[in-house]
Amino acid sequence: MHIAIVGNIGAGKTTLAHKLAQHFRWEVFLEDVDDNPYLKDFYHDMPRWAFHLQVYFLNGRFRQTQRIKELQKAGRGIIQDRTIYEDAHIFAANLHESGLLETRDYNNYYALFESMIDLVAPPDLLLYLRADLPKLVSQIEKRGRDYENSISIEYLKSLNEHYEKWISGYTAGRHLIVDVSELDYVRRPEDLGTIIDKINTTLFGLF
Ligand SMILES: Nc1ncnc2c1ncn2[C@@H]1O[C@H](COP(=O)(O)OP(=O)(O)O)[C@@H](O)[C@H]1O
Numbered sequence: 001m002h003i004a005i006v007g008n009i010g011a012g013k014t015t016l017a018h019k020l021a022q023h024f025r026w027e028v029f030l031e032d033v034d035d036n037p038y039l040k041d042f043y044h045d046m047p048r049w050a051f052h053l054q055v056y057f058l059n060g061r062f063r064q065t066q067r068i069k070e071l072q073k074a075g076r077g078i079i080q081d082r083t084i085y086e087d088a089h090i091f092a093a094n095l096h097e098s099g100l101l102e103t104r105d106y107n108n109y110y111a112l113f114e115s116m117i118d119l120v121a122p123p124d125l126l127l128y129l130r131a132d133l134p135k136l137v138s139q140i141e142k143r144g145r146d147y148e149n150s151i152s153i154e155y156l157k158s159l160n161e162h163y164e165k166w167i168s169g170y171t172a173g174r175h176l177i178v179d180v181s182e183l184d185y186v187r188r189p190e191d192l193g194t195i196i197d198k199i200n201t202t203l204f205g206l207f
């Protein structure tokens with residue numbers, strides 16, 4: 001079984017990934033953020049570093065999906081924090097449409113993504129954490145990564161719009177949308193329970 005958690009920056013993916021992994025006793029696959037050699041520079045100068053960052057994320061995410069495939073074959077359950085789909089359909093597309101990633105670079109990147117994507121199996125469940133802008137801003141602040149101070153409301157808004165468009169056309173497998181704007185699964189165990197119930201219903205037909 002493979003559940004992938006998708007959603008905007010600060011939506012609460014990593015936090016939920018840990019909690020679900022603990023609940024189901026599955027392996028958790030997180031994003032490579034601390035060792036990312038481009039992320040900090042990207043937030044200082046997006047046009048300069050957009051292409052480098054996208055290629056870095058794409059490669060990392062592809063390698064991760066190959067490891068997930070192996071573990072799945074071995075019968076293990078997996079919770080994945082963010083997917084390769086979001087890199088291409090949300091972040092790279094948004095940078096291109098905002099004029100921060102040149103068309104020739106975007107086309108080059110997208111051709112690479114298309115070469116890879118046939119080798120990627122969609123998750124058994126894609127769990128989209130929808131969050132409004134105040135929730136995203138407060139959780140990004142709460143996390144306190146210095147280099148994310150420069151993230152603008154417009155950037156988050158545009159990413160949210162890309163998420164909504166993408167999820168409405170997602171047909172690769174089962175998906176579940178949970179609005180987390182009013183949920184606090186850090187302090188309220190019942191909110192975590194609500195999400196787990198929804199997952200069980202969708203995946204196993206329980207409840
Ligand atoms: N539903 C929630 N309610 C309250 N706080 C949350 C919730 N989800 C995440 N947080 C807090 O918000 C911050 C960002 O969450 P994180 O899981 O890192 O988001 P993401 O991985 O989506 O970027 C963390 O400090 C986390 O503890």
Ligand SMILES: Nc1ncnc2c1ncn2[C@H]1C[C@H](O)[C@@H](COP(=O)(O)O)O1
Pocket residue numbers: 007008009010011013014031033039053054057082086087088091092148
């Ligand atoms: N593909 C990406 N392009 C640009 N930025 C990205 C991409 N994937 C992740 N990010 C950024 C967004 C955050 O600053 C960090 C970690 O993501 P998070 O949603 O907080 O887990 O990386």
